Amino acid sequence: MTNEEHLALMDKLTLLALGELNVEEAAPVREHIETCEVCSREYQEVREGMAVLALSASGPAAPARARERLLRTAQVWDEPLGGVRDGARGTRSPGRSEADDMPRDVGASIPTYATMRRPWWSFVPAFAALVLAAFAILLWVRNTRLADQLQATQTSLSETQARLSQAMLVAETVTSPATQKVTLVWASDKPQPEITAMYLQRRRVIVLMAHHLPQVPEGKAYELWLLPANGAPPMAAGTFRPTANGSAVMTHSEMAATPEAKGFAVTIEAMSGSDKPTSPVIFSGL
Structure with missing residues (x-):
C-alpha cells in the first residue's frame, strides 16, 4: 500500500x-x-x-x-x-x-x-540540465575538431602558396628577357659538366641548373659565387649537391644585396657554406 x-x-x-x-x-x-x-x-x-x-x-x-x-x-x-x-x-x-x-x-x-x-515531473529540470550539459560537451568536441581541421588546412594552404610562389619565381627567372644567363664549364678539363646560372637582379633571385657534375666528398657541397661588376669581393649565392646522375637545381633568393654581376664561379666548400671562397675555382663563367 x-x-x-x-x-x-x-x-x-x-x-x-x-x-x-x-x-x-x-x-x-x-x-x-x-x-x-x-x-x-x-x-x-x-x-x-x-x-x-x-x-x-x-x-x-x-x-x-x-x-x-x-x-x-x-x-x-x-x-x-x-x-x-x-x-x-x-x-x-x-x-x-x-x-x-x-x-x-x-x-x-x-x-x-x-x-x-517525489513526482516524476520534479526531475525534469535535472534531466534537462544533463541534456544541455551533454549537448554542450558535444559542441565543444565538434568545435575542437573543426578548429584542428581548419588549422591543418591553413597550414597546407600556406605551404602550397609558398611552393607556388617559388615556382612562379623560377618560371619568371627562366623566361624573363631581363635574366642574365651564364653557362659555367669545367675549368681544367673537357666541358662535359655544365652549370647554367640565371640571375634576375630586380627580384634578387638566382636559379641554377647543373648536369653531369662530379660527386663531392661527404660533408662538402658546391657553392656558387656572384662576381660583382664593380670589382667587389665574391658574394655567396647558395650551396648545392648533385644527385646520383650529376644533376642539380638550386634557387637562391636570400641575397642581402643584388649588384650587377659580371659572372659566376663555383668552389667546393663545407656543407653549411662559407662567407668567402676557401678552395680553388672549379667552374667559372663571365
Missing part, C-alpha cells in the same frame, strides 16, 4: 466512526484497521473521544436512535480491537505494559509529504 492510499484511509476513520460510510465504502477501511496498528489505535481513540463527547455534551440530548447507532458501532468493534485497548474503560490487555497502551505520535509512523516519493 502506498503512502497516499494509507493517508486516504486514515481520513475515513472519523466518517466510519460516525457511521457515514456505506457498506462498500466501510469494507476496505475495516480491513485496513485490522492489519494496521497505527490506524487501529487512531480509530479506537476517535471512538473513545466520540463516546466521551456524547456522554458529557451539554444542551439538548442527542436523538436516541443516533446514540444507539454510535454505541452499537462501538460494541461491534470492541472485540477485534480488544488486543489494542479494551473499549473505553482504559483496561490493559494481558501481556501488554502501560507503555504499550500509551498514545503514539501518528506522524512518526506515517511518512510526511517531504519524505514521500
Whole structure:
C-alpha cells in the first residue's frame, strides 16, 4: 500500500466512526484497521473521544436512535480491537505494559509529504540540465575538431602558396628577357659538366641548373659565387649537391644585396657554406 492510499484511509476513520460510510465504502477501511496498528489505535481513540463527547455534551440530548447507532458501532468493534485497548474503560490487555497502551505520535509512523516519493515531473529540470550539459560537451568536441581541421588546412594552404610562389619565381627567372644567363664549364678539363646560372637582379633571385657534375666528398657541397661588376669581393649565392646522375637545381633568393654581376664561379666548400671562397675555382663563367 502506498503512502497516499494509507493517508486516504486514515481520513475515513472519523466518517466510519460516525457511521457515514456505506457498506462498500466501510469494507476496505475495516480491513485496513485490522492489519494496521497505527490506524487501529487512531480509530479506537476517535471512538473513545466520540463516546466521551456524547456522554458529557451539554444542551439538548442527542436523538436516541443516533446514540444507539454510535454505541452499537462501538460494541461491534470492541472485540477485534480488544488486543489494542479494551473499549473505553482504559483496561490493559494481558501481556501488554502501560507503555504499550500509551498514545503514539501518528506522524512518526506515517511518512510526511517531504519524505514521500517525489513526482516524476520534479526531475525534469535535472534531466534537462544533463541534456544541455551533454549537448554542450558535444559542441565543444565538434568545435575542437573543426578548429584542428581548419588549422591543418591553413597550414597546407600556406605551404602550397609558398611552393607556388617559388615556382612562379623560377618560371619568371627562366623566361624573363631581363635574366642574365651564364653557362659555367669545367675549368681544367673537357666541358662535359655544365652549370647554367640565371640571375634576375630586380627580384634578387638566382636559379641554377647543373648536369653531369662530379660527386663531392661527404660533408662538402658546391657553392656558387656572384662576381660583382664593380670589382667587389665574391658574394655567396647558395650551396648545392648533385644527385646520383650529376644533376642539380638550386634557387637562391636570400641575397642581402643584388649588384650587377659580371659572372659566376663555383668552389667546393663545407656543407653549411662559407662567407668567402676557401678552395680553388672549379667552374667559372663571365
